[in-house]
Amino acid sequence: MTLRQKLLLVALCTLALPVAGWLYVRQMETLLREGQAQALVASARAMARSLVVVDAPLPPAGPAWYLQHTPVPITIDGYGDDWAPLSPWAQTFGSNAKVMLAEDEHWVYFSVEVRAPRRRRADAGDRLALSADHLIVSIASGEDAQRYLLASAAPGPTTAIALDADAGVLPDRINAQWQEDGSGFRVEFRLPRGLRLDHFGLGVHVAADGDTEPLSAETRPLIDFSPSLSQELGRLAPDGVRVRMLSPDAWLVAQSGKLDLPDLPASERPGWFASLVYRSLLATRFDAQSPWAEDVPRVDLPEVREALRGKPATAWRAGEARGSVVLAVAMPVQMRGRLHGVVLLEQPSRAVPLLANRALFGLLLTSFAVLLVAGGVLLLFATRLTIRLRRLRNAAERAQANDGRLDGPFPLTEAGDELGDLARSFARLFEAVGGYTDYLRTLASKLSHELNTPLAIVKSSLDNLDHAGLPAEAEPYLARARDGVARLGALVRAMSEASRMERAIAAAEAEDVNLADIVRGCAEGYRALAGGRRLEVELPPSAVFMHVSPELIAQALDKLFDNALSFTPPDGWMRIALRPTPEGADIELANQGPPLPAAMQGRLFDSLVSLRDKATPGDAPHLGLGLYVVRLVAERHQGSASARNLADGVAFTLHLRGLPRQRLA
Incomplete structure (x- = not known):
């Protein structure tokens, strides 16, 4: 990663400012919501108490039958077509029955659907038919009450007969329709609304279930939408709030107000983008969408269910209008320790989204401006710093390319900051390195030149002594002197040879070849030279292609083999192995022989270093250039050379990474 990228990353850290601001705005939005919710909860609690104090016509405690309003009369035919609009709010009864009750201006309609796969019809002559499938219907109006038995021997019209004595205004029989299908039966009937029924009871008795109480019925009060209670809610409701009164079964019994928002100027109304930002980035979690805004007879919402358990509850939902929210508060209404229903207050608002959006957009604009300024300043600083560092790098590369000698003055030495200190330190370092490099570069040629003349004088003097007729006892000393002069001459030639080899290796050309x-x-050529020694070759199964100089690799192998051959016993073993590596390849030449001295392992690949015996008179002196050449070849291929001891021998390894490819200008 470059300095520019790093400083750009530092500049991006300023994004912490808008992130922190965004978290702050979210917290502010939460606090605004909590404040609004607390105020509406207080209003709901006051309204619930007021309804009890003013003795409002609250719904009865406990379960009740709810009468839905039907805009058109229902035909009593035993089929459910006319009941289809009301069927989503059918009331369950027991485990196998559904009940629907409806009213219009003249009639109260009843529909009972029973699931009974196994049927038992009544006998035509059986008046009570208690052993067959039947219904027990109970109705009450004030002090009058009556029970009826409904059974049928076949689908079609039937009559519910009274079971009790004469009950005032209540009829002694009810005409009904009985229809059947494969899953059970349906019964429909109606009663005049003028009877002013206030209770309805029902008993479903299926003979296959083994009912032991064929005349029993469960009676519940009848409730419907109450205009008088709605007027009472209207007097108590706060402005701009819709109030709904729900029964203990969550049936809507009264309502006042609408979800109307105050008109705002067009310039202040939130657009689609502002609404999207609020809902996506700012608004805390909204409750799941539900038909909360529809005019439905039963309001089954999570907050209502919580309030029916006796605990106040709140909920936030997205409003129907763009950029609005709705706060709902459900408060239980209790009287004498019994739950008589729930008062549900719903308040629409645009204030919270507007305030949160304005705060967020202002913060984003400020943060964006700060980010642009900070990013621009850091980018300029990074650019200038990068240019200065590049000048230092270029100067260092020029020094390296010219063998430590710097072309021209070192840059930035006049700067007063830390880069100036670094540049001056580099300048002093390169000056010292350049002088030492010049000294080392000319040392070998100077020594060889200076030593040639004394060696020639010594050699000519020895030749003259040989012709002068020395006594016999002086001959050994003369031979030793000649041997020493030969060794010194060989050393002088070696210094010159090492300099020539370095230049030759540096100028070698590379190509893509298979190292295997x-x-x-090379191994095939070494077998003839190994004599009685065993030579093993280990090669990988696939080709190992690299960009190398084949001549240099072969020359390095020759030096390693020559070195190994001189230390391996006549019946010993030698091994050449090629192993691919992630960076390139390793060529190892191991041989049986004496271990390497621990003190010499770090100097084996230096020039003019040899482990062979140098004290044997008459032998040609070994110049110690073989392993030095191996090191130069490895370094030329961007690698290294190493040596290690084995259990019964020594291993020399050539680590290769390949020659760099030349770029065409």
């Missing part, structure tokens, strides 16, 4: 072919070819 090079190693295999």
